[in-house]
Amino acid sequence: MPRPILATVHTEALRHNLSRVRQNAADANVWAIVKANAYGHGIERAFAGLRGADGFALLDLAEAERVRALDWRGPILLLEGVFEPRDLELCSRLNLWHTVHCDEQIDMLAAHKTHQPHRVFLKMNSGMNRLGFAPQRYRAAWTRLNALPQVDEISLITHFSDSDGPRGIAHQMAVFSQTTEDLPGERSLANSGAVLRHAEAAGVRADWVRPGIAIYGSAPDAPEHTADEWKLQPAMTLSSRIIGTQMLQPGDTVGYGSSFTADVPMRIGVVACGYADGYPRHCATGTPVLVDGVRTRMVGRVSMDMLTVDLTPVPQAGIGTPVTLWGRAAKADGLHGDTLLSIDEVARAGGTVGYELMCAVAPRVPFAVDA
Numbered sequence: 591m592p593r594p595i596l597a598t599v600h601t602e603a604l605r606h607n608l609s610r611v612r613q614n615a616a617d618a619n620v621w622a623i624v625k626a627n628a629y630g631h632g633i634e635r636a637f638a639g640l641r642g643a644d645g646f647a648l649l650d651l652a653e654a655e656r657v658r659a660l661d662w663r664g665p666i667l668l669l670e671g672v673f674e675p676r677d678l679e680l681c682s683r684l685n686l687w688h689t690v691h692c693d694e695q696i697d698m699l700a701a702h703k704t705h706q707p708h709r710v711f712l713k714m715n716s717g718m719n720r721l722g723f724a725p726q727r728y729r730a731a732w733t734r735l736n737a738l739p740q741v742d743e744i745s746l747i748t749h750f751s752d753s754d755g756p757r758g759i760a761h762q763m764a765v766f767s768q769t770t771e772d773l774p775g776e777r778s779l780a781n782s783g784a785v786l787r788h789a790e791a792a793g794v795r796a797d798w799v800r801p802g803i804a805i806y807g808s809a810p811d812a813p814e815h816t817a818d819e820w821k822l823q824p825a826m827t828l829s830s831r832i833i834g835t836q837m838l839q840p841g842d843t844v845g846y847g848s849s850f851t852a853d854v855p856m857r858i859g860v861v862a863c864g865y866a867d868g869y870p871r872h873c874a875t876g877t878p879v880l881v882d883g884v885r886t887r888m889v890g891r892v893s894m895d896m897l898t899v900d901l902t903p904v905p906q907a908g909i910g911t912p913v914t915l916w917g918r919a920a921k922a923d924g925l926h927g928d929t930l931l932s933i934d935e936v937a938r939a940g941g942t943v944g945y946e947l948m949c950a951v952a953p954r955v956p957f958a959v960d961a
């Protein structure tokens with residue numbers, strides 16, 4: 591038997607989350623954001639659940655090739671555009687739409703030989719100060735692009751820095767709409783936070799929305815809202831099993847650094863999952879975990895290949911008992927129950943966000959798809 595750790599991708603949850611996003615953006619087209627290998631789920635594994643999207647957006651050219659290899663004929667958008675001139679050849683060949691965020695990318699387009707003009711998304715830096723043209727330079731960039739025979743339609747795109755927090759999106763919306771008022775073309779503004787929290791804001795849904803984290807079933811604004819409150823379902827379960835147990839007496843310690851000391855007699859389970867599997871080492875005693883579907887807590891430090899859990903609430907647990915690190919309760923028969931442990935809760939305990947945990951599942955962890 592292989593080491594029992596397993597990541598499972600839930601196709602039905604991806605479908606559900608996509609339709610949940612559509613509820614908030616009924617008139618918009620939806621880009622399923624599948625960058626970073628579909629937020630760690632695997633593009634090929636997530637595809638069945640996401641093929642109902644109107645397009646796929648990502649930033650790695652090799653990932654765009656993988657989406658085309660799945661026979662996806664619809665739109666694919668490169669969110670960072672091209673990195674060097676020859677990337678444009680791939681865009682021509684695979685009909686990739688690409689973001690244009692700087693003058694150098696316009697220069698590359700102007701020098702590109704193509705029979706088929708490209709659909710581009712001209713990016714405005716409306717305040718985040720990452721990629722994009724400053725508002726006062728945006729129209730000049732549009733005019734320059736519009737004059738190029740290599741360019742077909744120009745769409746307008748910007749990205750929010752605070753859709754998930756108290757500052758909100760109004761200041762960036764105002765800059766974007768003032769600058770683009772009389773420009774033609776489709777618009778794309780909203781990430782998951784904007785779709786979920788600001789769906790009522792005029793124009794935020796625009797022509798294309800760009801949800802990422804929401805379709806994978808994590809709340810962009812945890813802990814203010816939970817995924818459950820947003821009616822999102824976890825698209826990934828990380829599960830393993832107990833491979834050892836120990837009886838502790840008061841005063842006994844657990845693991846490296848003896849960071850946990852028992853104050854009463856207790857049984858602990860040793861789980862085949864450690865930081866080399868992508869489980870955050872910063873998760874300390876108290877981090878929630880499901881054993882046999884029952885909520886309990888981690889005790890002691892996470893080590894490379896193992897972590898330890900308090901078995902007090904699950905006296906029936908022993909070697910082979912299923913453990914859920916996040917996602918849906920794993921059962922002994924390999925199926926999943928209805929009890930959930932949100933990746934956001936685990937992330938919080940580790941001082942990070944659900945995004946990072948799902949992207950960081952290590953290559954040594956085998957995956958399954960729950961169709």
Ligand SMILES: *Cc1c(COP(=O)(O)O)cnc(C)c1O
Binds near residue numbers: 781783801802803804
């Ligand atoms: C990653 C990304 C998104 C999706 O963000 P979420 O917070 O995961 O919804 C949308 N737009 C751009 C430009 C991105 O890079």
